[in-house]
Amino acid sequence: MKKIVYEHLIGPKKLISKTKLFTNKESSNFISICYFGENQSKISGATSTSPEFAKFKSVIEAFERSRTELLHVDFVGTANSLIGKEHLDPQANNPLSIAQIKKMEITRFNNELVVPWTIGKKSKW
Numbered sequence: 001m002k003k004i005v006y007e008h009l010i011g012p013k014k015l016i017s018k019t020k021l022f023t024n025k026e027s028s029n030f031i032s033i034c035y036f037g038e039n040q041s042k043i044s045g046a047t048s049t050s051p052e053f054a055k056f057k058s059v060i061e062a063f064e065r066s067r068t069e070l071l072h073v074d075f076v077g078t079a080n081s082l083i084g085k086e087h088l089d090p091q092a093n094n095p096l097s098i099a100q101i102k103k104m105e106i107t108r109f110n111n112e113l114v115v116p117w118t119i120g121k122k123s124k125w
Helices: 002-009 051-068 098-104
Strands: 016-023 030-036 042-048 075-077 115-117
Touching: 002 051, 016 051, 030 051, 042 051
Parallel strands: none
Antiparallel strands: 016 030, 030 042, 075 115
């Protein structure tokens, strides 16, 4: 499994450009770092008592982080165009005050604002 993961994810023009392994002389741990992302400017890391497992964990971490950064859009439109469809109301949990919104010069959400939406699924629990 590790060989398959490494062949598909590590190398030139692949998700991860390179990995580095370090030994922590003060403990029995190994530290692995992966470089990934646009211009390979992001890193992921992991530790383990095994050098191979540290590398494997850091590769999987880089993969997970890169996938969660992808924007998935199913629909672009207004909240009003979702009427009749169940959706999460972004105004229900308003983490920013009006003063914060003004200071950061961002647009406050309203039902006529055109934004990207992702279709979710109800959890069974």
